[in-house]
Amino acid sequence: MNEFANLEETTTEPANTVARGSLLLTKIRGGNAYEETVERILQTIRLGLMQPSDQLPPERELALMLDVSRDTVRDATSSLAEAGYLVIRRGRYGGTFIADEIPTGAVRIGRDGELIKRAQLSSEEISDTLMFRVVLESGAAYEAASTELTREARDNLWQAYLDTKNSSIEDYRRLDSRFHLLIGELSRSSSLVNQVAQSRMKVNELLDEIPLLQPNITHSNQQHEEIVMAILTGQAEKASAAMRAHLEGSASLLRGFLA
Numbered sequence: 001m002n003e004f005a006n007l008e009e010t011t012t013e014p015a016n017t018v019a020r021g022s023l024l025l026t027k028i029r030g031g032n033a034y035e036e037t038v039e040r041i042l043q044t045i046r047l048g049l050m051q052p053s054d055q056l057p058p059e060r061e062l063a064l065m066l067d068v069s070r071d072t073v074r075d076a077t078s079s080l081a082e083a084g085y086l087v088i089r090r091g092r093y094g095g096t097f098i099a100d101e102i103p104t105g106a107v108r109i110g111r112d113g114e115l116i117k118r119a120q121l122s123s124e125e126i127s128d129t130l131m132f133r134v135v136l137e138s139g140a141a142y143e144a145a146s147t148e149l150t151r152e153a154r155d156n157l158w159q160a161y162l163d164t165k166n167s168s169i170e171d172y173r174r175l176d177s178r179f180h181l182l183i184g185e186l187s188r189s190s191s192l193v194n195q196v197a198q199s200r201m202k203v204n205e206l207l208d209e210i211p212l213l214q215p216n217i218t219h220s221n222q223q224h225e226e227i228v229m230a231i232l233t234g235q236a237e238k239a240s241a242a243m244r245a246h247l248e249g250s251a252s253l254l255r256g257f258l259a
Contacts, residue, residue: 024049024181024197025057026190027067037068037076043197045085045098046204047181048174056086056096104208126206126258130251133199134244137180140196141227141243144186145236153186154232161228165221169212173204179224183231183243203250210257220246 024044028036044050056062056077063070077096080086084103088096121129149157160182164175177200184196223246230239 024193025062025065026193027065029191033068033072034075037066037072038079040066040194041076041080042085043201045080045102047177047197047200048171049178049181050098051174052098052100052102054098056098058095121202121206123258126254129199129202129206130247130254133203134247134251136192136195136199137183137247138240138244140184140187140192141231142236142240143189143192144183145231145234145239147186147188149186149232157182157186157228157231161224164224169214169217172212172217173207176220177204183227186231203254206254206258207250210254216253219249223249 024040024047026040028040041056050056057065059070059073059077063073066073077086077088081088081096084101085099086096087099088094160175160179164172164179167175180200181193181196184193187193223242226242227239227246230236230242
């Protein structure tokens with residue numbers, strides 16, 4: 001038994017809402033501020049970093065987190081409310097909340113920031129998406145294992161693993177997304193985290209088309225533990241190899257169902 005396994009395994013409550021959501025709600029660098037703001041909030045919702053009925057940070061705070069104007073935040077949240085992802089409540093107990101029912105299906109952001117249903121990916125696009133993910137996330141695992149982590153970061157990673165391991169089938173993909181994003185965050189590169197988020201959005205669209213099978217979940221959890229232990233013990237090569245094996249297995253499953 002290792003020192004991390006001594007942590008309370010029955011604890012399944014994730015970190016507080018703002019901490020979960022802040023993985024992607026970080027400073028926007030370049031590009032169209034409105035479109036980037038829509039994308040960051042949409043990723044936060046669709047990747048499950050915030051759950052239905054959770055409240056977004058206040059407008060002023062969100063503008064500071066993203067380094068955009070309050071008008072930009074207001075326009076972006078209004079667009080997402082119109083599209084059904086957010087609910088804006090006025091008055092003393094008002095605020096901006098994640099909708100109780102999140103729209104499903106693949107989406108992309110149009111030239112004017114509108115949300116458009118994404119066309120089905122071709123086999124070539126699927127292969128490209130899966131290969132990019134393997135290269136990106138195996139590198140993220142390598143960097144995470146090479147970084148001197150704080151006690152808080154180590155505890156958060158172990159807890160993210162436990163949350164995923166102990167989750168229901170209904171919550172599994174949401175918590176799995178958070179687990180992978182957290183590993184990207186441990187690299188201390190916000191650009192890498194955003195790339196992981198964009199990649200994961202595409203992969204989730206593919207995963208939504210195949211069944212979630214218990215044997216796959218069990219195997220995935222075993223691989224997650226191997227990745228986590230390699231990161232926590234500073235074994236960068238092992239962490240990268242474990243992540244690559246994990247993602248290549250997922251890619252094989254997706255190709256099998258979607259080819």
